Amino acid sequence: xxxxxxxxxxxxxxxxxxxxxxxxxxxxxxxxxxxxxxxxxxxxxxxxxxxxxxxxxxxxxxxxxxxxxxxxxxxxxxxxxxxxxxxxxxxxxxxxxxxxxxxxxxxxxxxxxxxxxxxxxxxxxxxxxxxxxxxxxxxxxxxxxxxxxxxxxxxxxxxxxxxxxxxxxxxxxxxxxxxxxxxxxxxxxxxxxxxxxxxxxxxxxxxxxxxxxxxxxxxxxxxxxxxxxxxxxxxxxxxxxxxxxxxxxxxxxxxx
Numbered sequence: 299x300x301x302x303x304x305x306x307x308x309x310x311x312x313x314x315x316x317x318x319x320x321x322x323x324x325x326x327x328x329x330x331x332x333x334x335x336x337x338x339x340x341x342x343x344x345x346x347x348x349x350x351x352x353x354x355x356x357x358x359x360x361x362x363x364x365x366x367x368x369x370x371x372x373x374x375x376x377x378x379x380x381x382x383x384x385x386x387x388x389x390x391x392x393x394x395x396x397x398x399x400x401x402x403x404x405x406x407x408x409x410x411x412x413x414x415x416x417x418x419x420x421x422x423x424x425x426x427x428x429x430x431x432x433x434x435x436x437x438x439x440x441x442x443x444x445x446x447x448x449x450x451x452x453x454x455x456x457x458x459x460x461x462x463x464x465x466x467x468x469x470x471x472x473x474x475x476x477x478x479x480x481x482x483x484x485x486x487x488x489x490x491x492x493x494x495x496x497x498x499x500x501x502x503x504x505x506x507x508x509x510x511x512x513x514x515x516x517x518x519x520x521x522x523x524x525x526x527x528x529x530x531x532x533x534x535x536x537x538x539x540x541x542x543x544x545x546x547x548x549x550x551x552x553x554x
Contacts (some may be wrong), residue, residue: 344462346452346472348549350537352501355527358534359504360475362451364389364417366509370399373508373517374406380521384408385534386508387451390415390435397442404443409533411449412436412470420452420461428464449473449534473534474549475503481510490516495523501550503534
């Protein structure tokens with residue numbers, strides 16, 4: 299027996315209605331579940347440089363100077379003994395207290411770069427506050443060395459997208475590290491040496507502090523072991539890549 303025409307039409311409409319409801323539910327689920335992924339795709343996270351893609355066995359050692367100053371000259375002497383040039387990130391307040399050390403670092407051929415003016419957490423500042431803070435530190439360093447810093451290490455290693463954009467808007471490059479000596483934890487010289495020599499690779503940036511308890515004792519052995527392994531030491535501005543580049547999800551700077 300043939301079904302009435304209106305029954306067929308009704309069943310088709312009912313099927314289409316169910317399908318439309320299911321499609322709408324799927325769309326809502328996707329919109330609720332995946333907005334972060336869509337946003338991330340449209341606006342990738344801003345990252346500083348943690349290390350550099352290098353085929354040669356070269357690396358940079360860096361020192362943060364924010365508070366004490368008792369070991370700075372010893373570090374300068376040790377680096378001079380091995381012919382190593384390093385990068386020192388200094389806080390503006392530290393520059394105010396120890397201008398003679400800033401001059402000594404520059405005269406010894408080391409890079410003197412920006413570590414903020416007051417060692418504030420940059421993500422807690424507005425864009426203009428970040429620019430003003432870094433500009434103040436730059437001016438203090440330039441007044442002593444005659445050179446305006448081009449690199450900045452965010453205090454505490456703390457940053458967000460806004461602070462990285464603010465830094466790069468000034469034509470500066472934000473620098474982190476991929477090898478942390480943990481010297482600030484007062485590790486023994488042997489432990490500091492083991493951490494650094496076991497973790498470095500071509501293009502590494504190593505973090506030390508100028509006033510850490512056992513860094514002066516550890517530094518000669520670290521340099522000797524890495525030199526024996528075929529590494530050369532360059533300031534960070536000579537390690538990082540010029541021209542077009544990308545930064546992968548680990549913070550490694552790579553040729554574009």
